[in-house]
Amino acid sequence: MRNPLIVAIVTISLVALNAAGVQIDSNIQNKNVERTIDLTTQLVKIFHKITLENKATKEWSGVSYSFAVPKDIRDNLAYISIRDALKKELKATEEKTADGSLFTVSVTSSSPTPVLHVETVFSKSLEPYPTHITQNERQLVRYFDSAYSYSPYRTVTQKTTVQLASKSVESYTTVKPSAQVDGTITYGPYENVAPYSTEPITVHYENNSPFLTITNLERVIEVSHWGNIAVEETIDIVHSGAVLKGSFSRYDYQKDARSNQPSVKSYKTILPASATEVYYRDTNGNISTSAMRILKDSVELDLRPRFPLFGGWKTHYTIGYNVPSFEYLFSSGDQYVLKMRVIDHVYDDMVIEKATVKIILPEGTSNIKLIPPYPVTRLPDQVHYTYLDTVGRPVIVFTKQNLVENHIVDFNLKYNFSKVLMVQEPLLIIGFLYALFLIVIVWTRLDFSITKDNAATHHHKD
Structure with missing residues (x-):
């Protein structure tokens, strides 16, 4: 059964996209998404390996593809890089919508299922919880995300791996199928996920890396x-x-x-x-x-x-x-x-x-x-x-x-x-020294003594 809230969100998103002039090709879909969320430091580093598929054609020559960043974390996005299968960086243009930002690139590939590698880095996305600790206590943090990779396209299959800073996990949201092994939590695989679908998750774990x-x-x-x-x-x-x-x-x-x-x-x-x-x-x-x-x-x-x-x-x-x-x-x-x-x-x-x-x-x-x-x-x-x-x-x-x-x-x-102009300062120094020497010479040649006047006065008295 489809969640009416998700349907409403998707509808609102599509309206906002059309209002902003952003065109999302419904023939394009994510054939497979492999997402890795690195939570081992104070930064949140997310890596996507996205395999694309076009239901209308197998030709990929300058086809536009958009990567979405939700509004609630857009301000935390510090860095984004989108590369092709050969790891060549593609120029991305950002267009802001009511739901966040779309980073659009032009995809050209001889393969019918081209691959994109997307790297994003977010700052201030880990929340200390509790917010205050004593000198000898551990530092625990919470991370909020979605079990589904946020995308304006339908995703055929996807899987998310969360890497933590330690094996000490206080709690995490389970979304079947999901599992934890030591400091790694796996979500998925999930199939046939609709555009802009979300499934909120929270991970609460120990992270003593320098904040x-x-x-x-x-x-x-x-x-x-x-x-x-x-x-x-x-x-x-x-x-x-x-x-x-x-x-x-x-x-x-x-x-x-x-x-x-x-x-x-x-x-x-x-x-x-x-x-x-x-x-x-x-x-x-x-x-x-x-x-x-x-x-x-x-x-x-x-x-x-x-x-x-x-x-x-x-x-x-x-x-x-x-x-x-x-x-x-x-x-x-x-x-x-x-x-x-x-x-x-x-x-x-x-x-x-x-x-x-x-x-x-x-x-x-x-x-x-x-x-x-x-x-x-x-x-x-x-x-x-x-x-x-x-x-x-x-x-x-x-x-x-x-x-x-x-x-x-x-x-x-x-x-x-x-x-x-490089000789300007040396010339200024030379000119200053020349002027200084000239003043000294003139000063030494001037006679400011009053000896003669005293002698003349003495002779007059005689």
């Missing part, structure tokens, strides 16, 4: 054409897991023998291999408890705050380093291209609520064009003054919200800069 959230990150990149690029990041971090209740005992903390604790003692930040003169400090000064390892392809920092981070606790620090400009700055005549990461790897499975990137270019730069790897918010340009500047250095500023590790990719910044 760290970067509430604000400001990254400043200062470019010098004299061979150096200086990078500095100011970071605010909060432990966003279950809030610590009661007092904190360092004695109990030190004798706690648990291998997994909800608190965070340290984490690894990864910098470029060419990073030098690295510093790490907070408002009290340099933090000497950190350690640095120089690896073949990176510089690894073991950052250890002055105190362990429990739920609700915060820390604020600054990290900086220098890299040689020839690795990131490319030129042809007076045309330059700066190619650098938008963000660095701060810690594993990181979440950044808001990142602001400021790029300080040399004085005299013109025709600046930013090419970001994904949509960002460009803010008004600023001006930065340092020693010997006359009109100031242009500063390009842009922001991005809800970032994860998948956003560690390069931006391109194109601009023009005349090499003649």
